[in-house]
Amino acid sequence: MIDSGDTAWMLMSTALVMLMTPGLAFFYGGLVRSKNVLSTMMHSFIVIGIIGVLWVVVGYTLAFGPDAGGGLIGNFDYFGLKDVGQEPGPYAPTIPHLVFMVFQMTFAIITPALITGAFAERAKFGPFLLFMAVWSLVVYAPIAHWVWGDSGWLLEYGALDFAGGTVVHINAGAAALVAALLYGKRRGYGKDPMEPHNIPFVLLGAALLWFGWFGFNAGSALGANGVAANAFVVTFVAASTAMVTWVLLSWQLNGKPSAVGAAAGAVAGLVAITPAAGFVDTMPAIAIGVGAGAFCYGAVQLRIKLKLDDSLDVVGVHGVGGAWGAFATGIFAVATVGGGAGLIDGEASQMGRQLVGIGATMGYSFVMTFIILKVIDKLFGLRVSDDEEEIGVDAAQHGERGYVFEIGGTGFVGIPEAAAEPAASEAPAPAGSGGGGL
Amino acid sequence: MIDSGDTAWMLMSTALVMLMTPGLAFFYGGLVRSKNVLSTMMHSFIVIGIIGVLWVVVGYTLAFGPDAGGGLIGNFDYFGLKDVGQEPGPYAPTIPHLVFMVFQMTFAIITPALITGAFAERAKFGPFLLFMAVWSLVVYAPIAHWVWGDSGWLLEYGALDFAGGTVVHINAGAAALVAALLYGKRRGYGKDPMEPHNIPFVLLGAALLWFGWFGFNAGSALGANGVAANAFVVTFVAASTAMVTWVLLSWQLNGKPSAVGAAAGAVAGLVAITPAAGFVDTMPAIAIGVGAGAFCYGAVQLRIKLKLDDSLDVVGVHGVGGAWGAFATGIFAVATVGGGAGLIDGEASQMGRQLVGIGATMGYSFVMTFIILKVIDKLFGLRVSDDEEEIGVDAAQHGERGYVFEIGGTGFVGIPEAAAEPAASEAPAPAGSGGGGL
């Protein structure tokens, strides 16, 4: 029976997770150069559009339809949302089936959007769209089925993933690694500076991601209950911890506490706590946060050394953070929180099951993404031309530029004045152009 | 009796709809030139202020007070919120009357704010304030009463408007058309380029609008129930569909897939689904979204051809999108969703009732807005002077400018460096001005 409180929370959680994708657009958009801000943001926005249609037609049934056999994929019973209505469905007994469906849709949207950080500033728009659509059906939907779907094999096997450590983050991280390799480096990478053009946008993105993540993790309890409360708290704490950890590391090792590092650290913490949120207590969440900050920071440094142009560090943050979180779930889960037990609750074998979940996701995502991208590259080419890259993808692919600060809009230099006189009384008002005081 | 789940959802929905108006400020603010960003944003912000007071004193009772006769307007029983308290009122049995009142307040705020896109970059602030206040009481409140109020005549007549297709969007669109005509074109319109100055802000605005629209539409179910779930899902899907439709059209017809087009398309879809959200299934929502993208895109192109300076396309998006959505409700409504039936549910006559609703709203809004603006123009003048327009409305009317990127804040050009040395160790630290390395 529908519970209005659970439904209220799940509607809200869905809205929150939806907002994460625009948040990601700002996080990523702020990190690129100003000539590529729009193309980078469009990567996230347009995915909301494509998957927002694909999912209701066919994605949902592939992921959450009744098992088609072997726990590998759903059948077509829910094609076009047939039988998915205002009454509760099989996955959540207290909320309308439609709410569960749309909550899951927001996950299906953000996962491919995450990958786009690996090939920012050089992707051709058309082939990119195709990649997203195909990937969603061929990679995301099956893995979602394995972990959360009806009789999914990883679910049955006992791998724990509360809110998407494997399905979302490890999956996106593995795909991003392939994408970074196949798209290749940006022109001038390692030679020209590629500083973030708008760090306040990066912070805005991080804030919206964090805000939305409360829906992501606490919403994964599928109701407004004690487990949701636990997930909410540990999410908050892990993000805080990882933020501080990353900032302190960048301070110690790079000489300055970085604002971009604060944003990256918070996201790393949010990623790592995702699979664990409904299974671990608060104090272990601090440990998970410290690990997230440290491992992801290290992974990014390694990526730089290896000269891999995973432009916005999807592998280092989502891949590594997700893997750490999934493994840590096997360590810190205690049955009193959410039912699953790990090492510290006397169930050391859970760590093994977690590793199977991590490995299966990584392997499948890696191989399938490779195939998809190779085919698209052959057929249409993945990258813009060198000239277009030089000019900027915004102008080249979208015919727009992010900012036009007009004449007079910038560059003033002035002196303060004590008196609070309006302009007109101070200057001989010229009759012609210039008006009151100009 | 108060239901805590319904109340939770309605409180949240109200907050969400409130956020739409700042969202609109960014959507509109990003589209204008940088010298007018503040005045454009103030149009939306200050409306939150004015209507936030007017509504509790008198607006609410005019719209939702007991009918004063003929279903045309409410009486003064709720003047100053008399008898509007913590217990449920007549419109929603499971939430405090105050919550229903404040939810409606957010609608009363955003509707006039929508109109301001028609006269951005040229309005004088004082007369504009007057316009908003008068319009709210003389145009918005009565139409809200007709459609949703106690014994409202359109409600009784049977016109369906789930969340404000007529009251909000068609109404604002009609008023915007009048305003664009009476304010007249911006100086240099059609000659000087008037490119958006900050497209990331446009995308931010679109994201906040979308996020808030979940409250707008799913909140219009007045509870956390199956209808809310339906409204939430179709809202999401229609927005996604319309976004993709608009982008594809701009790609096909203008040569490039536009980021501004993605934002405009999403809003068009959100507008169109508004009247239908509690009445139609998900697959028809895709059709509504495609229609929204196509019709609104076409309307904007027509507006450009006609050289009408409806600066931010309120008519094309809200007027046309709202009309399409209201009419589509008459086609696609099925009784199993929310009780109303349209053409595909065997109730062809509903389309006629929808047309009456559309026509009545348009006509009343058009005529009354014309009168109000004409009078204000006579008394105070609507526009800033030519000089002020040239300088920019921000400096001229508000004595402020949007951005001051200081010396040193821009224009760097540099080279990357492998080593992670802090600055101080690299440069001979000069004793005087410049500190570590500068």
Next chain:
Amino acid sequence: MIDSGDTAWMLMSTALVMLMTPGLAFFYGGLVRSKNVLSTMMHSFIVIGIIGVLWVVVGYTLAFGPDAGGGLIGNFDYFGLKDVGQEPGPYAPTIPHLVFMVFQMTFAIITPALITGAFAERAKFGPFLLFMAVWSLVVYAPIAHWVWGDSGWLLEYGALDFAGGTVVHINAGAAALVAALLYGKRRGYGKDPMEPHNIPFVLLGAALLWFGWFGFNAGSALGANGVAANAFVVTFVAASTAMVTWVLLSWQLNGKPSAVGAAAGAVAGLVAITPAAGFVDTMPAIAIGVGAGAFCYGAVQLRIKLKLDDSLDVVGVHGVGGAWGAFATGIFAVATVGGGAGLIDGEASQMGRQLVGIGATMGYSFVMTFIILKVIDKLFGLRVSDDEEEIGVDAAQHGERGYVFEIGGTGFVGIPEAAAEPAASEAPAPAGSGGGGL
């Protein structure tokens, strides 16, 4: 017993209040010069990190643990969240104790973040971190205990503070006054112009603060009930009123209606209604809003006259606004709203109790903040060097700059064109650098 509706609302309120701190980062970040935007925003962000860890370990038990004696501070029973779990705790019978704890955490985060406006653009990062951590435990936790904690002495005494007028705003305002004095003026203060560098960010911050404040005030009802509804409505109305008041005053007295004034006015109204939100009716909320706009505007003008460099007006807005609101609660509280009665409900003595609450908070905060800052200044120095201040705190302390608008990203000047031709067909495409049309 856990109520899912109350829990849904409190989870959501917590997320909303969490978002206020990033909102504050934008509010403050937009007000400073572009060379200090990151350091100013980091002040808020990193506080989420530090207090997000400190609170769960020790802050919560100091503030809300069982009374350690005299109503002055909590004991260590909840150290490391021991016994704070999924079941309801002593403060809120219908939601998990963890939810109450994390809701309070968001208050503990934003309070110190508010203070940072007093010393923006000149603080050294390390000592600042220390200040925040110590202040949180030594000043915030005890005052929270007095007012809201188990047997808190101000609670027992009968001072009313619904959502934090004393604990949050007066407290932060008093600390800010000390900080402004001890940090000293910015170099060039009163001589060089220190205009806000990004007013749209200020408006974004104000919008997020307002949005989040619904959680702050209506969440303080600890459930989705009639009192929450009342708090929500009066919060909205007071903010609207104060915004309009401030704008009208700045128009009258400074010649122009200011956009920054609109933002500041809204925040002033939100501050003032905070202690009153669960105790007063809507019409008095209008009075509180008018008072907030007027008193805070006046306080800021006085601050300017006194040449006190409370850089972002924490004292004038939060100190004065909070004090006005706390006192006004003693005037306007009526028992039918939330149980407390003030002057207009025949309980004149409540005004006295409010003054005691205000005075105790101010005095304690003032003295303790003074001591903490003096010690830190002695040990590590509070300010950056003059050179670093000149260069900008972002580059100096964080090794980053807020914005890099690249070559080609700005400064275009162009002409519009009627035809909708794609670029490539218009220009002889040069073979080399420049691609389609460039």
Next chain:
Amino acid sequence: MKKIEAIIRPEKLNDVKSALEDGGFVGLNISHVTGRGAQKGIVHSGRGGETYTVDMLPKLKIEVVVKDADADKVVDIVSGAARTGNIGDGKIFIIPVEDAVRVRTGERGEVAV
């Protein structure tokens, strides 16, 4: 050759550009400057009583390099198109240029401008 360096009001840009084009002078460069002169600045206001008089105003600098023979013609075109008759209309400076090179071809001298 001469470089004609004109400081003008930003709002006169389109007029000046068109006038130059009509006169046959297509090539030019524009940059943003802030200028101080006899003209008074704009007053900007802050939250409360704070106001700033900005003593410098945004101007545009237009640079056109022309043959010696065309210098006076260009000066007349620009000063005609940029004039409003009010304080703040700007200045035009004529600066000698010894040589010019077209990067694309390496041509030098008057043919290059």
Next chain:
Amino acid sequence: MKKIEAIIRPEKLNDVKSALEDGGFVGLNISHVTGRGAQKGIVHSGRGGETYTVDMLPKLKIEVVVKDADADKVVDIVSGAARTGNIGDGKIFIIPVEDAVRVRTGERGEVAV
């Protein structure tokens, strides 16, 4: 002394800077300009059918003051490094400089550049 004022494509900046450094010319200034010449602009599109052809393009202006004797060398370095062979490569102008001062020391003349 001469001031070498070169208008170049933004994307050629790094090449020109390195070439100058290799030639021993470290000191220089760069500023953003928008230029109009024979080269066509970019078309920008809006929401619907609206498009703008921007008739001016972003360019960089590089200024290097050098001894008379070095002027030709610098011109050659810049024009070599900035050339793509396509329309829009830019111009180099040589302008006389009567004197130079190093602010730090007050030194004047060729030693100051």
Next chain:
Amino acid sequence: MKKIEAIIRPEKLNDVKSALEDGGFVGLNISHVTGRGAQKGIVHSGRGGETYTVDMLPKLKIEVVVKDADADKVVDIVSGAARTGNIGDGKIFIIPVEDAVRVRTGERGEVAV
């Protein structure tokens, strides 16, 4: 006439402006440039180990056109006000100006500056 073109540290702007005003020189233009010289750049850091040394620094260019007779006076004022004694203080260049026009009135020559 001469154009005094001074490249200075941004933080010295107010000092230089006031000194010029005190000396009776009100008219001037300012623009942003990025300069390279002997002075080292700032190191910017990224997410992880990535750092960028920016080899160019933001400077301001001040342009004042004056009568021949005033040139040395202006040079002295600017170089006095802009000096810190450290590397990176900037340069002043003196460039001949053949003629000047006041757009508002059409006046030419020294009266126009």
